Amino acid sequence: MLYREAGDFKTTYSLDQQTFPIRSERWLFWLFIAFAFLVVPFLINDYWNKAVLMPLLIYCMAALGLNILVGYCGQVSLGTGGFMAVGAFAAYKLMTSFPGMDMFSVTILSGVITAAVGVLFGLPSLRIKGFYLAVATLASQFFLVWMFNKFAWFYNYSASGQITAPERTIFGYAVTGPNTLPWATYLFSLTIVFVFAWVARNLTRGRLGRSWMAIRDMDIAAEIIGVSPLRAKLSAFAVSSFYIGMAGAMFFANYLGAAEVTEAFGIDKSFLVLFMVIIGGLGSILGSFLGAGFLVLLPVLLKNIMVNQLGWPTDLAAHIQIMLIGGLIVFFLIVEPHGLAQLWRITKEKLRLWPFPY
Amino acid sequence: MKMKSMLLAAAVAATMGATPAFAELVFPSLSYRTGPYAPNGIPFADGYADYLTLVNERDGGVGGVMISNPECETGYNTEKGVECYESTKGEGSGALIYQPLSTGITYQLIPKVTADGIPLHSMAYGRTSAMNGKVFDWVFNYPANYWDGATIAVQHAKDMSGGDLNGKKIALVYHNSAYGKEPIRTLEEKAKTEGFELMLIPVDHPGQEQKSQWLQIRRERPDFVFMWGWGVMNAVAIQEAANIRFPMDHFIGIWWSGAEQDVLPVGDGANGYKSLNFTYVGTDKPVFADIQKHVVDAGKAAGDGSNIGTVQYNRGMYAAMLAVEAARKAQELTGKTEITAADMREGMEHLDVSDDRMAEIGMPGFGPAVSVTCANHGGSGAALVQQWDASAKKWNAITDLIASNRDLVTKLALEDAAAFAAENNITPRACN
Numbered sequence: 001m002l003y004r005e006a007g008d009f010k011t012t013y014s015l016d017q018q019t020f021p022i023r024s025e026r027w028l029f030w031l032f033i034a035f036a037f038l039v040v041p042f043l044i045n046d047y048w049n050k051a052v053l054m055p056l057l058i059y060c061m062a063a064l065g066l067n068i069l070v071g072y073c074g075q076v077s078l079g080t081g082g083f084m085a086v087g088a089f090a091a092y093k094l095m096t097s098f099p100g101m102d103m104f105s106v107t108i109l110s111g112v113i114t115a116a117v118g119v120l121f122g123l124p125s126l127r128i129k130g131f132y133l134a135v136a137t138l139a140s141q142f143f144l145v146w147m148f149n150k151f152a153w154f155y156n157y158s159a160s161g162q163i164t165a166p167e168r169t170i171f172g173y174a175v176t177g178p179n180t181l182p183w184a185t186y187l188f189s190l191t192i193v194f195v196f197a198w199v200a201r202n203l204t205r206g207r208l209g210r211s212w213m214a215i216r217d218m219d220i221a222a223e224i225i226g227v228s229p230l231r232a233k234l235s236a237f238a239v240s241s242f243y244i245g246m247a248g249a250m251f252f253a254n255y256l257g258a259a260e261v262t263e264a265f266g267i268d269k270s271f272l273v274l275f276m277v278i279i280g281g282l283g284s285i286l287g288s289f290l291g292a293g294f295l296v297l298l299p300v301l302l303k304n305i306m307v308n309q310l311g312w313p314t315d316l317a318a319h320i321q322i323m324l325i326g327g328l329i330v331f332f333l334i335v336e337p338h339g340l341a342q343l344w345r346i347t348k349e350k351l352r353l354w355p356f357p358y
Numbered sequence: 359m360k361m362k363s364m365l366l367a368a369a370v371a372a373t374m375g376a377t378p379a380f381a382e383l384v385f386p387s388l389s390y391r392t393g394p395y396a397p398n399g400i401p402f403a404d405g406y407a408d409y410l411t412l413v414n415e416r417d418g419g420v421g422g423v424m425i426s427n428p429e430c431e432t433g434y435n436t437e438k439g440v441e442c443y444e445s446t447k448g449e450g451s452g453a454l455i456y457q458p459l460s461t462g463i464t465y466q467l468i469p470k471v472t473a474d475g476i477p478l479h480s481m482a483y484g485r486t487s488a489m490n491g492k493v494f495d496w497v498f499n500y501p502a503n504y505w506d507g508a509t510i511a512v513q514h515a516k517d518m519s520g521g522d523l524n525g526k527k528i529a530l531v532y533h534n535s536a537y538g539k540e541p542i543r544t545l546e547e548k549a550k551t552e553g554f555e556l557m558l559i560p561v562d563h564p565g566q567e568q569k570s571q572w573l574q575i576r577r578e579r580p581d582f583v584f585m586w587g588w589g590v591m592n593a594v595a596i597q598e599a600a601n602i603r604f605p606m607d608h609f610i611g612i613w614w615s616g617a618e619q620d621v622l623p624v625g626d627g628a629n630g631y632k633s634l635n636f637t638y639v640g641t642d643k644p645v646f647a648d649i650q651k652h653v654v655d656a657g658k659a660a661g662d663g664s665n666i667g668t669v670q671y672n673r674g675m676y677a678a679m680l681a682v683e684a685a686r687k688a689q690e691l692t693g694k695t696e697i698t699a700a701d702m703r704e705g706m707e708h709l710d711v712s713d714d715r716m717a718e719i720g721m722p723g724f725g726p727a728v729s730v731t732c733a734n735h736g737g738s739g740a741a742l743v744q745q746w747d748a749s750a751k752k753w754n755a756i757t758d759l760i761a762s763n764r765d766l767v768t769k770l771a772l773e774d775a776a777a778f779a780a781e782n783n784i785t786p787r788a789c790n
Contacts, residue, residue: 047448051441149534149560159543159774160485160536162465166781178469256436258466260536262563263436300441307430308445314431315391315400322392 041183049182063288065243071282073236074216079137081269082144087248114245122237281339386446394564395589405674407660439463461537487774489736500737506762508541524553529580534560565591592620600627629748641667644720732789
C-alpha cells in the first residue's frame with residue numbers, strides 16, 4: 001500500500017537508473033537525511049554525540065571503504081586497523097605541522113595519504129588471491145602499528161606515544177579538541193559521510209565499479225574482456241584506503257581526541273570492520289551502514305537496558321552482551337547469509353506485493 | 359502482552375530507582391571486570407566500592423550526604439571509557455571525581471574533564487606531569503607517579519649492587535601503551551647519570567605471549583629487569599622469568615605489577631619476585647572489622663569477599679578514602695554539604711591526610727600521608743619495595759618508604775607540562 005511503484009512512470013534513462021526507483025522510498029530517504037541534518041543537531045547532547053552518533057558515522061565510513069575492497073572488488077583485507085592508523089597519524093601530523101589548515105582539508109588529505117599507502121600494500125594483490133592476500137594485508141596491519149610505535153617522529157616525540165588532537169575550527173566552531181559542541185562535530189562528520197557515501201554509490205555503479213565487480217566475479221574473464229586487473233585492483237585499494245583513512249582521521253580527531261596506536265588501531269579493529277561488512281552485506285552501500293549500525297548501536301543499547309534500566313552488575317551485563325551479540329551474528333548469518341542488506345531487499349520485495357501477495 | 363507489560367513495569371521501576379530525589383555525592387567508578395585486565399580490575403573496583411559503602415552504612419555518608427557509586431564497565435578500552443564518562447558525568451547532581459584506573463583513559467579524559475570542570479584523580483598512574491598543578495588544574499596524581507616509581511626502582515637496584523650501577527644493564531619490560539612508555543624518559547635520564555645501560559622490551563596488548571621478549575632477556579642477560587605490566591601480562595611475565603631461571607630478586611615490578619593475582623598462578627617459581635607498593639597489604643587494621651560488619655556481613659559487598667586485604671583491593675580502598683577525605687575537606691571549606699565538582703576540586707587541592715587522620719579513621723599506616731597544594735598535585739612520591747614469599751603466599755615489605763628523586767622528576771615534569779601548556783594554549787596559574 002505505502003510502498004509500491006504503481007503510477008510511478010519512468011520516462012527517461014536517468015529516471016530508470018536512479019538509486020531509489022520507488023517514489024515512497026525516495027521520500028523516506030530525503031526525510032531521513034533532512035532529519036539527520038536539520039533535526040538531530042538540535043536534539044543532540046554529549047552522550048548521544050560521543051557514545052552513539054560519532055562512532056556510528058565513523059564506522060559507517062570505514063565499513064563503506066572496506067566494502068568497496070572486499071564486497072565490490074573481492075579482495076579480502078585484514079589491514080583496516082592499520083589503514084585507520086595511517087589516517088589518524090596523517091591527520092595528527094597535518095594538524096600539528098600546518099596549524100592553519102581547516103579540518104575538511106585535513107580529513108581529505110589524510111584520506112589521500114592513506115590511499116597512497118593502501119596502493120603500496122595492494123601491490124601483492126596482483127600476484128596473490130584469497131586467503132593468501134588476507135595474510136599479506138594482515139602483515140600490513142602489524143607492520144603499520146609497529147611503525148607508528150617505533151618511530152617517534154609520527155607522534156611528535158611525546159613521552160607516552162599518545163597523539164592528542166589540538167583544537168581546530170570550521171567556520172569559527174571547534175570540531176576537534178575538548179571544547180567542541182556536540183552538534184558541530186556531528187554535522188562535520190555527517191557531511192563528510194553523506195558526501196562520500198554519495199560518491200561511493202556513484203562510483204560503484206559507474207565504469208570503475210563495474211570493473212571492480214568484473215574482477216571480483218572472475219578475474220580471468222574480466223581480463224579477457226579488457227578490464228585491466230592492475231588498474232582495477234589498485235584503484236579499489238586506493239579508493240577503499242581513502243575512505244578508511246578518512247574514517248581513521250575522524251576517529252582520532254573528532255571522536256576520541258587522543259589515541260594510542262596499539263590500543264585504538266589493533267587487529268580487533270580490522271576484524272570489527274570486516275564483520276560489519278559481512279553482516280551488513282558484501283557489495284552493498286546500504287549494507288555498510290546497516291552492519292556498522294548493528295555492531296555499534298546494539299552493544300550500547302544492550303548496555304543501557306541491562307545496566308541502567310534493569311540494574312544488573314556491569315560485569316554480568318558485559319558478558320551477556322558479548323554472548324547476545326555473538327548469538328545474533330550467527331542467527332542473522334543463518335537466516336540471511338547475504339547480510340542485512342539482502343534482508344532489507346527481501347522485505348522490500350514483499351512490501352511491494354503487500355497486502356495481496358500471489 | 360503480559361510479558362511486555364511486566365518488562366515495562368520493571369523498566370519504570372528501575373528508572374525510578376535510578377533517579378533518587380535526595381542529594382548525593384556521585385563518585386562514578388569506571389571499572390573493568392571483564393577482559394584481560396580483569397584480574398587486577400576486579401579487586402580494585404571492589405575495594406573502591408566497599409569503602410564507599412562502608413562510609414554510607416557506618417557514617418551515613420559524608421557530612422550526612424550519601425555517596426552514590428555508579429559503575430560502568432570500560433574493559434580497559436578507551437572507546438568504552440569515553441562512553442562511560444559521557445554516560446556518568448551527568449548522573450544525579452553531576453559526577454564529582456573520576457578515577458579511571460587506566461593511563462590510556464586518563465590521557466583521553468584530561469582535556470575533557472578540564473573542559474567540563476570535573477576533577478580527575480589518577481592515583482599513581484596517568485600522565486606524570488599532571489603533578490604540576492599550575493598547568494593541570496583539574497588533574498591530580500597523588501601520592502606518587504611513574505617517574506617516582508622509576509627512580510625508586512633504580513635506587514633499589516643501586517642499593518642491591520652496593521651503591522653503584524656503572525656498567526650494569528637494566529631491561530624494562532613494558533606494556534606497549536601510554537602506560538608502559540611513561541617511565542622511559544626518566545629511566546633514560548637515570549641511565550645517563552648512573553651509568554647503566556637501558557634495554558627497552560615492549561610487550562603488546564594483552565601480553566599473553568612473551569616468549570620472544572624473554573628469549574631476548576635470556577640472551578642479553580641484564581642485571582635487573584623492571585616491569586611496567588598490567589592484567590594477564592604480569593602473570594605471564596613472571597612465569598616466563600621463572601622459566602628462564604632469571605633471579606627473581608632482580609626482577610622488580612611497578613606497583614601495578616605486584617598483586618597476589620600476578621604471582622599466585624606461577625606458584626613457587628615466583629618466590630622472591632619484587633614490586634613497588636605504597637599501600638598496606640593485609641586485613642590487620644581496625645577498618646577491616648568495620649568492613650566485615652557493615653559491608654560484608656550485611657551482604658552489601660561488591661565482590662565475593664575473597665579479595666579483601668589483597669594488594670589491589672586495599673589500593674582501591676585507599677583511593678576511595680582519599681576521595682572521601684577530599685569531599686569532607688570540600689564541605690569544610692565551603693560550609694555546604696552538597697558540594698559541586700568545583701568545590702570537590704578545591705577540596706582535593708587542599709587535601710591533607712596526615713598519619714594521625716588515617717589512624718582516626720581506622721587506617722593507621724595504610725599508605726603515605728598526602729598533602730596536596732595548588733602547585734603540587736603529585737603528593738610525596740615515596741614507595742616501598744615488597745617481596746613475594748611463595749611458601750607463605752604473602753607479600754613482605756622489605757624496605758621502608760623510599761623517597762623518589764623528586765628533583766629530577768619535578769624537572770622533567772616541568773618540561774612536559776610546559777610542552778602541554780604550549781600545545782593547548784594554557785597559561786600556567788600563579789600559585790601563592
